Amino acid sequence: MTQATLVERHAAMRDRLFEAGLLIPSGVDGVYGRSAEFEHVVDGLKRAVHVFAEVDGAENYEFPPVIPRATFERIGYLRNFPQLAGPVFSFQGGERDFQALLKTLDAEQSYSEHLSQTEVVLVPACCYPVYPMLTGTMATNHKVVQTSQYCFRHEPSVDPMRLLAFRQMENVSVGTPDHVHEWRSRWLERAPQLLCDLGLEVRSDVANDPFFGRAGRLMSASQRELQLKIELLVPVFGDEDPTACASINYHEDHFAELFGIHTPDGERAHSSCIGFGLERCTVALFAAHGTSISTWPALVRQRLWE
Amino acid sequence: MTQATLVERHAAMRDRLFEAGLLIPSGVDGVYGRSAEFEHVVDGLKRAVHVFAEVDGAENYEFPPVIPRATFERIGYLRNFPQLAGPVFSFQGGERDFQALLKTLDAEQSYSEHLSQTEVVLVPACCYPVYPMLTGTMATNHKVVQTSQYCFRHEPSVDPMRLLAFRQMENVSVGTPDHVHEWRSRWLERAPQLLCDLGLEVRSDVANDPFFGRAGRLMSASQRELQLKIELLVPVFGDEDPTACASINYHEDHFAELFGIHTPDGERAHSSCIGFGLERCTVALFAAHGTSISTWPALVRQRLWE
Numbered sequence: 227m228t229q230a231t232l233v234e235r236h237a238a239m240r241d242r243l244f245e246a247g248l249l250i251p252s253g254v255d256g257v258y259g260r261s262a263e264f265e266h267v268v269d270g271l272k273r274a275v276h277v278f279a280e281v282d283g284a285e286n287y288e289f290p291p292v293i294p295r296a297t298f299e300r301i302g303y304l305r306n307f308p309q310l311a312g313p314v315f316s317f318q319g320g321e322r323d324f325q326a327l328l329k330t331l332d333a334e335q336s337y338s339e340h341l342s343q344t345e346v347v348l349v350p351a352c353c354y355p356v357y358p359m360l361t362g363t364m365a366t367n368h369k370v371v372q373t374s375q376y377c378f379r380h381e382p383s384v385d386p387m388r389l390l391a392f393r394q395m396e397n398v399s400v401g402t403p404d405h406v407h408e409w410r411s412r413w414l415e416r417a418p419q420l421l422c423d424l425g426l427e428v429r430s431d432v433a434n435d436p437f438f439g440r441a442g443r444l445m446s447a448s449q450r451e452l453q454l455k456i457e458l459l460v461p462v463f464g465d466e467d468p469t470a471c472a473s474i475n476y477h478e479d480h481f482a483e484l485f486g487i488h489t490p491d492g493e494r495a496h497s498s499c500i501g502f503g504l505e506r507c508t509v510a511l512f513a514a515h516g517t518s519i520s521t522w523p524a525l526v527r528q529r530l531w532e
Numbered sequence: 533m534t535q536a537t538l539v540e541r542h543a544a545m546r547d548r549l550f551e552a553g554l555l556i557p558s559g560v561d562g563v564y565g566r567s568a569e570f571e572h573v574v575d576g577l578k579r580a581v582h583v584f585a586e587v588d589g590a591e592n593y594e595f596p597p598v599i600p601r602a603t604f605e606r607i608g609y610l611r612n613f614p615q616l617a618g619p620v621f622s623f624q625g626g627e628r629d630f631q632a633l634l635k636t637l638d639a640e641q642s643y644s645e646h647l648s649q650t651e652v653v654l655v656p657a658c659c660y661p662v663y664p665m666l667t668g669t670m671a672t673n674h675k676v677v678q679t680s681q682y683c684f685r686h687e688p689s690v691d692p693m694r695l696l697a698f699r700q701m702e703n704v705s706v707g708t709p710d711h712v713h714e715w716r717s718r719w720l721e722r723a724p725q726l727l728c729d730l731g732l733e734v735r736s737d738v739a740n741d742p743f744f745g746r747a748g749r750l751m752s753a754s755q756r757e758l759q760l761k762i763e764l765l766v767p768v769f770g771d772e773d774p775t776a777c778a779s780i781n782y783h784e785d786h787f788a789e790l791f792g793i794h795t796p797d798g799e800r801a802h803s804s805c806i807g808f809g810l811e812r813c814t815v816a817l818f819a820a821h822g823t824s825i826s827t828w829p830a831l832v833r834q835r836l837w838e
Contacts, residue, residue, distance in 0.1 A: 250593065250665055252599070252600050252603070252661065252664065253600050253602055253603070253664070254600040254601075254602075254651050254652060257596060257598060257599070257600060257652060258596075259593050259594065259595050259661060259665060260593065260594040260595075261593065262591070262592040262593070264594070265592070265594050268594075285568070286568040286571070287556065287565050287566065287567065287568070288565065288566040288570070288571050288574075289565050289566075290563060290564075290682055290695070290696070290697030290698075291597045291682050291697060292563060292654075292684070292696065292697050293558070293563070294558050294559050294560040294563060295560075296559055296560075297558070297559070304623065304633065304637060304643065305634065305637060308622075308623035308630060308633060308646075309622065309623055309624070310622070311622050311623060311647075312620045312621070312622055312650070313620070313621050313622070313644070313647055314618045314619070314620060314621075314654060314684070314686075315618070315619050315620075315621050315644075315649070316614075316615065316616070316617050316618060316619070316686040317610065317614035317615055317617060318615070318686075321745050321746065324614060324744060324745050327610065327614060328611065331610060331611060336649075337610065338619070338621075338648065338649040340614075341617075341619055341649075342644065343621070343642075343644040343647075344618070344686055345560050345688070346560060346563060346696060346697075348598075348620060348654075355558065355565060358558065358559070359556055359565060376596055376597050376682065378598070378620070380620075380622040380624075380650055382651070389596070390596070390598065390652060391596030391597060391598050391652075392596075438630060439627050439630050440627065
């Protein structure tokens with residue numbers, strides 16, 4: 227008997243979640259509805275993370291799933307991750323252009339040439355709207371912001387842990403290097419402990435973002451060497467192919483430089499963020515404890531909902 | 533003294549919400565962060581609507597802010613509202629195309645020609661992902677689905693009640709014409725009563741969607757004549773220019789025909805939906821009761837949070 231390939235294991239898990247009614251297919255891989263039971267787990271995870279945010283005195287903000295194109299461009303996202311980006315287009319013509327569009331639609335031809343780029347782009351990571359909000363000199367040496375929203379990354383896949391649109395729950399730390407390091411050290415203990423308390427097998431490892439192309443390989447190597455990205459890996463599809471369910475990133479003064487954020491002493495701020503992949507954690511929990519919440523271990527249920 | 537123009541009144545309200553820290557500017561009109569206090573009101577509104585959904589036995593689903601392009605095209609959205617649409621593009625080339633993209637970025641030229649249309653589009657209305665999920669023959673004569681998510685409409689404006697990305701809380705009724713009519717009648721009483729209980733001046737009126745162009749004027753007239761769309765209007769910017777804070781739409785068998793939904797007796801299902809504009813209702817409440825929640829009338833606070 228040959229072992230199932232990774233893609234087969236992905237498809238099997240996705241189909242199991244479809245059959246249990248937890249995810250609802252839409253016809254496009256990576257775009258699914260979520261049942262009330264699935265959302266109950268997401269809510270529990272958000273609450274569990276929020277407890278730590280409260281300890282840290284985090285401020286909470288809500289952001290929409292689009293950011294200004296100007297922010298997207300300043301971050302240089304297209305230079306690093308063009309394959310994942312989601313610029314939004316629309317029809318911006320007048321009556322005559324509209325008649326031409328209708329003709330194209332009638333002929334069932336591609337209509338993309340009738341669309342033009344708008345001033346917004348889908349958010350690739352939850353923390354991106356936070357930095358422009360902090361432009362200027364901080365009133366205190368350290369600030370923590372918590373936010374959760376849908377992110378978009380264009381990487382179609384049958385893996386139910388790799389969605390086109392998914393939610394992160396992020397905490398972002400901005401301030402003096404000492405404060406940011408101290409906050410990051412705390413999360414490097416808390417985050418694996420939380421996932422472990424939820425009954426997940428988890429290990430931390432140095433990682434890199436999926437920078438595009440040949441030049442990207444250099445960026446990835448440098449990021450790993452500096453240990454700027456730590457992922458919390460859960461072996462949902464086997465030990466060889468673990469999935470990152472959360473990641474802790476240290477940006478040094480990168481975002482402060484881009485958006486002009488200074489600490490009270492006038493130095494460029496440092497920043498770091500921890501992001502939990504809410505759908506990834508939820509799928510990991512269904513994979514570990516079964517598709518029926520009522521049979522989950524009592525301690526896991528307590529941690530999520532009590 | 534001349535009266536402020538409508539745009540001036542819009543800008544004044546937006547600036548008041550900025551100054552109170554309830555909305556956070558991003559540099560693009562209609563794209564704002566929301567403070568924890570703003571979100572507290574949104575949560576209260578969702579709970580108040582959810583109470584009715586529970587009475588109706590609604591099933592709850594969560595959907596991402598993108599739908600398959602196939603769904604968007606089947607609905608014919610570009611024929612009716614091309615100016616509001618949000619198709620998502622991405623970079624889908626290889627290494628050589630990437631080098632060309634980098635050259636364009638280095639030259640600070642428009643890079644949109646390097647992008648191509650993906651298989652997803654931003655959701656224009658909360659109920660759109662619901663109908664494809666119901667394709668087939670229904671097990672019962674009536675089903676109610678509740679869902680809430682970010683919708684996108686490309687209509688940049690300084691009006692803080694007209695956002696590019698905003699949340700609706702929708703209840704969707706699908707079933708036999710009798711069941712759908714009965715459900716709709718209930719909401720035609722409940723919805724204005726709820727807004728009235730929240731201390732808002734509200735009146736119901738027949739309305740139409742913003743169909744594009746010359747042909748669109750005919751569609752609008754027909755929609756009004758059949759009284760398919762009823763809006764709940766709140767005069768935040770004066771009696772002459774009230775804002776729709778919710779709308780109740782009757783689709784006859786339109787969506788059931790598009791997506792093949794049948795009642796148990798084999799007839800084409802009818803459908804109707806009620807959508808509350810969560811940011812619109814929230815801004816209306818801040819406009820009516822002031823920007824500090826703690827001073828709101830006790831009855832309003834009770835209705836939202838107790």
